Amino acid sequence: MTEGRPRSFYVLAIFFAAYVLFLYGPMIAIYILSFQGPQGGLTFPMNGVSTYWLAKLFQGTGIVDLGAAFRRSLLLGLVVMAVTVVLSVAAGMAFRRKFRAQSILFYSAIASLIVPSIITSLGISLEFRIIDDLIKAHWNENFETSMGLLTSGLGAHLTWTLPFGLLIMFAIFNRFDPRLEEAARDLGATPWQTFRHVVLPIILPSVIGIGLFGFTLSWDELARSSQAIGPVNTLPLDLQGLTTTVTKPDIYALGTVISAVSFAVISLALGTIHMLNKRQAAKGSDAGKGLV
Amino acid sequence: MDTSENILHQASSGLARGSDTARAKAARLSPSFISWLQAGPMMLVFLAFFLIPLVFVVIVSFWDYNEYQLLPAFSGRGYTDTFEGCIAQIPDLCTIGKTYLKTLKLCFMVWAITLFIGFWVAYFLAFHVKSKTWQMGLSLLCTIPFWTSNVIRMIAWIPLLGRNGLVNSGLVKSGLVNQPVEWLLFSEFSVVLALVHLFTFFMVVPIFNSMVRIDKSLIEAAYDAGATGFQTLVNVVIPLAKPGIVIGSIFVITIVMGDFITIGVMGGQQIAAAGKIIETRLNALQFPAAAANAVILLAITFLIITMMSRIVDIRKEL
Numbered sequence: 077m078t079e080g081r082p083r084s085f086y087v088l089a090i091f092f093a094a095y096v097l098f099l100y101g102p103m104i105a106i107y108i109l110s111f112q113g114p115q116g117g118l119t120f121p122m123n124g125v126s127t128y129w130l131a132k133l134f135q136g137t138g139i140v141d142l143g144a145a146f147r148r149s150l151l152l153g154l155v156v157m158a159v160t161v162v163l164s165v166a167a168g169m170a171f172r173r174k175f176r177a178q179s180i181l182f183y184s185a186i187a188s189l190i191v192p193s194i195i196t197s198l199g200i201s202l203e204f205r206i207i208d209d210l211i212k213a214h215w216n217e218n219f220e221t222s223m224g225l226l227t228s229g230l231g232a233h234l235t236w237t238l239p240f241g242l243l244i245m246f247a248i249f250n251r252f253d254p255r256l257e258e259a260a261r262d263l264g265a266t267p268w269q270t271f272r273h274v275v276l277p278i279i280l281p282s283v284i285g286i287g288l289f290g291f292t293l294s295w296d297e298l299a300r301s302s303q304a305i306g307p308v309n310t311l312p313l314d315l316q317g318l319t320t321t322v323t324k325p326d327i328y329a330l331g332t333v334i335s336a337v338s339f340a341v342i343s344l345a346l347g348t349i350h351m352l353n354k355r356q357a358a359k360g361s362d363a364g365k366g367l368v
Numbered sequence: 369m370d371t372s373e374n375i376l377h378q379a380s381s382g383l384a385r386g387s388d389t390a391r392a393k394a395a396r397l398s399p400s401f402i403s404w405l406q407a408g409p410m411m412l413v414f415l416a417f418f419l420i421p422l423v424f425v426v427i428v429s430f431w432d433y434n435e436y437q438l439l440p441a442f443s444g445r446g447y448t449d450t451f452e453g454c455i456a457q458i459p460d461l462c463t464i465g466k467t468y469l470k471t472l473k474l475c476f477m478v479w480a481i482t483l484f485i486g487f488w489v490a491y492f493l494a495f496h497v498k499s500k501t502w503q504m505g506l507s508l509l510c511t512i513p514f515w516t517s518n519v520i521r522m523i524a525w526i527p528l529l530g531r532n533g534l535v536n537s538g539l540v541k542s543g544l545v546n547q548p549v550e551w552l553l554f555s556e557f558s559v560v561l562a563l564v565h566l567f568t569f570f571m572v573v574p575i576f577n578s579m580v581r582i583d584k585s586l587i588e589a590a591y592d593a594g595a596t597g598f599q600t601l602v603n604v605v606i607p608l609a610k611p612g613i614v615i616g617s618i619f620v621i622t623i624v625m626g627d628f629i630t631i632g633v634m635g636g637q638q639i640a641a642a643g644k645i646i647e648t649r650l651n652a653l654q655f656p657a658a659a660a661n662a663v664i665l666l667a668i669t670f671l672i673i674t675m676m677s678r679i680v681d682i683r684k685e686l
Binding site: 081088089091092095098099101102118119162166171173177180181184187188190191193195196199200206234235238242267288296298312315320327339341 | 399403405414416418485510517521523526568597622623627629633646647669673
């Protein structure tokens with residue numbers, strides 16, 4: 077590649093660099109601004125450097141209980157991640173052979189991805205309202221609501237994360253060599269052993285990728301949560317609420333903390349994927365381990 | 369990614385061979401039953417939290433309502449309220465007409481810009497970055513922001529575009545303007561900027577996906593046959609990247625059509641849009657009217673997708 081690149085390379089390289097700057101520049105600006113001094117405002121220049129606003133956030137002096145919202149979002153994110161991984165891997169396996177209703181599931185997933193989030197959210201909220209009304213009318217007059225973080229909220233988030241999980245599974249199995257499974261079967265492995273000791277180790281890096289999508293998409297989800305989350309709020313909803321009222325760097329500090337969690341999860345996932353890939357490259361495939 | 373049919377064939381032939389060996393357990397569970405077990409849970413989630421809710425949206429859009437509650441009786445009020453005055457005001461557009469026109473205009477602007485940026489970013493990644501490691505690394509660089517919060521990426525523009533923001537202080541210092549420019553933030557400009565910022569990713573991924581599958585020798589052949597760079601682009605690259613372009617366009621257009629958060633936050637809650645109408649009706653607890661608007665939005669979105677998928681078979685491209 078030393079033979080010299082065409083001029084278009086340099087033009088597009090600059091264009092790409094500008095795009096990356098456009099992506100990251102503003103985000104970095106607010107991370108910096110959240111370390112303003114106590115007198116700092118919403119814009120540059122920095123008015124001193126301190127951790128005043130971050131500390132203020134953790135003292136919880138705000139109007140809303142951010143600590144509780146934080147824990148709720150974390151819990152929901154982890155549950156969404158686990159369910160997304162399990163259901164996506166299972167459905168991905170099913171798609172490797174023909175079954176009836178295959179195209180119904182496929183089109184449901186695609187539709188769930190592209191139908192505007194507010195419509196899905198409204199639908200879920202109507203569904204749960206009607207369920208509530210039925211319960212009140214027939215069983216328990218004092219019933220409050222069946223909507224909540226791990227009922228309607230979980231469902232709303234899954235309609236957003238599962239399509240990504242399924243599409244990633246398609247990508248995985250398009251590159252997967254089925255001869256590895258045949259070999260395992262020929263050696264006498266049961267279907268479960270084949271999956272556990274051959275398929276899973278090979279697809280594991282991508283499965284962690286699904287988990288990464290599951291958690292981060294849930295952690296930041298807003299549009300689908302807006303109507304369907306029930307009586308409590310998640311962290312992004314609180315943050316959105318603050319955009320209209322707050323005029324101090326609190327909001328940047330909150331943004332920085334939320335992003336820190338995202339980046340920690342992203343690093344953890346990418347680090348693990350990298351490690352697994354390296355191990356696969358070094359030791360060859362894990363396929364067959366534990367069967368011999 | 370390969371066509372799924374291929375994989376299915378391979379998988380099913382593998383399965384046929386596996387069943388020849390007739391292992392006791394596998395024989396007891398029929399393959400279709402196993403498929404149901406595997407795919408069933410996901411299907412149930414979509415059924416309970418997507419398909420049935422959509423049915424409820426359609427049903428409730430024909431219900432009646434008053435200030436306090438839903439009235440489960442057939443009524444077209446959700447729709448008549450929405451289109452109030454539309455016939456009387458002809459030839460002028462009524463509120464809903466104006467709002468949809470505005471939404472379509474936003475949609476078109478965002479689509480054009482994201483397509484331009486997305487196409488060239490994908491082109492750079494697919495054709496100019498030769499090493500696989502770099503390709504992975506740079507793609508990841510484009511993906512990481514997608515895993516972070518949209519709201520944070522919106523408010524991140526405030527220190528740059530605000531009245532005392534970096535852009536304005538730069539403009540004032542350089543003497544280009546006398547006083548800070550007001551239209552940078554909480555305006556249509558900032559809405560389009562933020563939408564482009566957030567959603568170009570949805571354009572880059574499918575276009576990149578189509579482009580990496582283009583056989584490089586086709587491009588060499590075009591050059592050898594005497595085509596200029598521009599001719600190669602128009603006659604070889606763009607037609608072959610078309611599926612990605614269409615899929616990316618569908619994503620961007622449907623996202624912008626239904627958006628109410630970006631338009632709300634970046635428009636200072638002052639700009640009307642299709643998604644915002646639904647939100648406003650919901651805040652007023654007028655569920656049937658909100659549902660009626662959702663049905664209208666869904667119909668228009670569906671229409672756009674149908675028109676676009678005439679151009680390409682989505683199923684074949686995944």
